[in-house]
Structures are given as structure tokens and as C-alpha cells.
Amino acid sequence: MEEILKIEGLSKSFDDLTVLEDINLTVAKGEVVVIVGPSGCGKSTLLRCINGLESIEEGKVLLDGETVNPTTGNIRKLRERIGMVFQSYDLFPHMTILDNIMLAPLKVQKRDKAEVKKEAEELLARVGLSSKKDNYPRQLSGGQKQRVxxxxxxIMNPEVLLFDEVTAALDPEMVREVLDVILDLASQDRTMIIVTHEMAFAKAIADRVVLLDAGTIVEQSDPISFFESPKTERAKKFLSTFEYSKQ
Amino acid sequence: MDLEVIRSYIPLFAKAFFLTLRIGWIGIALAILIGMLSAFVLYFRIPMLSGFIKFYIELFRNTPLLIQLFFIYFGLPAIGLSISAEVCGAVALGLLGGSYMAESFRSGLEAVPYIQTESAMALGMSKGRLFISVILPQAISISVPAIVANIIFLLKETSVFSAISLMDLMFTAKDLIGLYYDTTESLFLLVIFYVIMLLPVSFAGSFLEKKMRYSMFGD
Incomplete structure (x- = not known):
């Protein structure tokens, strides 16, 4: 399989705190990698390094052979090719839903307005939100905002999509509607890196599950092996936190 | 109160009203310009300039307009620069207002969450583009109530212009009282004309607030 993203020996620390240590990860085109791990293990930081929202101190992130470096001029071009969805609903509150979607294709990619509008409407229909296109973000529920x-x-046609705990702030029922959209994307062979705490979802969508703990990759394997026969003690302990039984 | 006196004074007050209004609005336009530019400097933490702007804001926020007027009107000629009373009034109002506006705009800019910047960056936007399309419209929308309050405050401050013999409303009232002792009529007209000047601003402010804040805050 053709590789699209390669992370080589990535390390990162904030002052004295080491957040990521010697991360090596290769993602193939069309692959869905799910990153799990306890809070504070560096999952979000790893995603943020991939699109250069965090500076990279040691190691490299390569998108299709090109180095991601937030201090160089080509970072903007690279970010156009890496889509990211954040945990907090980060829509632009002063714009309608349609304008939110059309801003970057028009201003960054300088695409034709009619064509962008048509695509935006098609995509909105696909996530079931056609009727909301002229509304403002404050008029939408959390799940709807996340779908937008x-x-x-x-709409930027990214080669890689990053999802940073996109359902963490949602009600259980809204989690479903957002995850269904992401499952739909997986069926279109999108390359995705997903950070999540939803284990059932991880199991269903992942081609590969990566367990991150204290800034290092502890275990990675296909979802069935990972969830049913984890190799490391750390993975077993982590998975046991999702099980409940009466003492 | 003598209605005949009031009627005969109205043209004098009307003239002063338009003078006050003109200087007031030129000063306010200047204040908005200075305030915005100052807020940008502080928001982007531009080295050197930031220190200068902070000094300017503290100096003008913490001194009365009357004293600023005296400094500009009597101080500048002492160093060989002489300006007319009208220009002096507008400049002083602009400088005082600028220091207030700067803080209002800055609070608006800083109230926009950082995640907005990050999500715009993640879409490949340049710093300039994301400031213009994402940060600034939200910041303005947030600071509208404070800006409107500043405008009303500045228009009221014009009442000290008479101190540098500008023939404004206050000057006219004091002049007429001094000449004819028609204290009641003069003060009555003074109040009426200030209300006529400020009420529309209040109403326009509420309208503007509604319009500019609808997208983010609703009705």
C-alpha cells in the first residue's frame, strides 16, 4: 500500500514535561488509524504536530514526502491537504453555515463560487443538514455543528483527515450522528487519523489501533487483536477501564 | 420661563449645536481610527510600538479632557505650533477617545477564543486572511456596546470645549446668561440640545448593536 503520512522519531516537550517521545508511525493511503490512550498521553499533541499547529522539536512529519514545518512558508499549502476537526465546536460564529463551509475554498483555494456552493450543498445534504445552510452556528446542536x-x-479535498476527540463534548445521542458521518467517510476510502474515547466506534472503524501512553506508542495492531487479545499489560489495563462489573 | 426669549435664542443654539456636532464627530472618527490601530498594535504585540501605545493610553485615560485641551491649545503655540480652537477640540477628543476605544477594541479582539485562530489555520488560511475574515468581525461584534458607550461619553465631553473659547453649546449658554441673565431659558435650551444630539446616537447604537450582533448573539 502506498504510504501518505510518515512520522519519524517525533519528540515534543513543553518545558520539562515530555509529551511525545520518539514516535514512529506510517499511515497508508485509505487507511483509518485510531489513536487511543488515557488523558494527557499526548494524543491531541500528536495530531496537532501532524498539521503543524505545534512546533516539532525532534524528528519529522512527512506528508507524501514533504516535511511539515510550521515555520516555513509552505505550511499553509500542506494544511490545505490535511483536514482537521477539533473537539470544541470551532465553527465561525459570525457566519452562516454555508459561509463557514465556503470561506476557505473561496479565499484560500480561490475556487469558483458557483462550483464551491454546489459542492457545499451536496456535502451538507450528505450529512443531513441541507435545511440549516442559512442558519448561524448558535442555532445548531453540538452534533450538528460537528457535522458542519x-x-x-x-470541502478542501484533504488527503488526510484528523479528528481530535470530536465527540467528547457531545450527548450520547449526538455522538451517534457524528460517528455515522465518519463511518460513511471510511467507506469512501478516506485516509483518517482519529483520536477517540469511543471504543466500540474504534473497533468498528479502525484498520489499525494505536495505544499511546505517556508519550510513546505502547501497542499497535488491527482492531480485533487489539481489543480481544491485547499483547501488553498496559493495553490490558487500559481496556479494562472500559469494563464494569459488580464486585 | 419666557417662551419669547427661548424662541429668539434658538438660532444661536442651533449654530452652536452644529459646531459641537461637527467637532464632536470629527473627534470621534479620529478616536475610532486611533483606537483601532492602537488595539491592533497591542493585539499583535508589536515590539517597541506596544510600549508607546500603552504609555499613550495610560496618559490620556488618566487625565481630564479639560487639561488635555489646555495642553494642546496653550502648550503647542509655546513650541511654535499653533492650531485653531476647532482643530484643537477635535484632536483632543480624538486622543482621549482613542485611549478608550483602544481598550474596547482590544477587549473584543482578545475575547475571540484561540481555537478560532487554530481552526482557521488548519484550513490553510494565512495570518492576515484569518484576522480579516475570522477574528476582526467577531471582535467588532463583541465590542459594539462598549464602542457605542464611548461615543455617547465623548459627545458629552464636548461640553468642555467652551474652555478654549469654542462657540459650542456650553459657551453659548454661558455667554447668554452672562449677557442677559436669562439663566432658566439658557440652561433649558442647553439640556434640550444635548438631548437632541445624544438620543439619536443611543437609538442608532441599539439598532447597530442588534444588526451587528445578531449572527453571534441572536436577538
């Missing part, structure tokens, strides 16, 4: 955020990332 996904569309806003998708």
Missing part, C-alpha cells in the same frame, strides 16, 4: 465542521474540512 467535518463538511468544512472535507
Amino acid at each position: 465542521a467535518i463538511v468544512r474540512a472535507l
